Amino acid sequence: MPATSQKVFVGAGERVPEGGRLVVDIGEITIGIFRVDGNLYAYLNRCAHQRGPVCQGKIIPRVTEVIDSGGESHGFAFDETHLHIVCPWHGFEYDIKTGAHPGRRSARLIPVTVEEAADGIYVTV
Numbered sequence: 001m002p003a004t005s006q007k008v009f010v011g012a013g014e015r016v017p018e019g020g021r022l023v024v025d026i027g028e029i030t031i032g033i034f035r036v037d038g039n040l041y042a043y044l045n046r047c048a049h050q051r052g053p054v055c056q057g058k059i060i061p062r063v064t065e066v067i068d069s070g071g072e073s074h075g076f077a078f079d080e081t082h083l084h085i086v087c088p089w090h091g092f093e094y095d096i097k098t099g100a101h102p103g104r105r106s107a108r109l110i111p112v113t114v115e116e117a118a119d120g121i122y123v124t125v
């Protein structure tokens with residue numbers, strides 16, 4: 001990123017629908033912008049694993065294992081309260097709201113400041 005940051009217009013708010021994403025190139029960097037529960041989140045398009053294009057992966061709810069009080073597994077279920085982005089290279093997942101890998105706290109996406117104004121979406125790079 002440049003030594004001095006700048007606010008860059010990336011488009012109208014409708015370009016990032018609820019549960020969706022917009023991937024944009026700004027100079028030498030690529031940024032993924034997501035909307036979850038009405039709020040915007042943005043990250044560099046660089047996976048913490050091997051720098052894959054994580055923001056271009058599938059968006060899916062978190063998968064959890066259903067375990068009863070006796071410790072028996074009853075299969076898997078989607079947790080619709082947590083949306084994840086899945087890196088297309090090797091499957092690392094990140095919570096879109098936090099940028100954190102759910103099982104490896106040291107693996108997280110690099111956040112980018114994003115804001116929505118009356119005329120659209122801006123990121124600071």
Ligand code: FES
Nearest residue numbers: 047049050052087
């Ligand atoms: S580079 Fe993303 S999972 Fe490997």
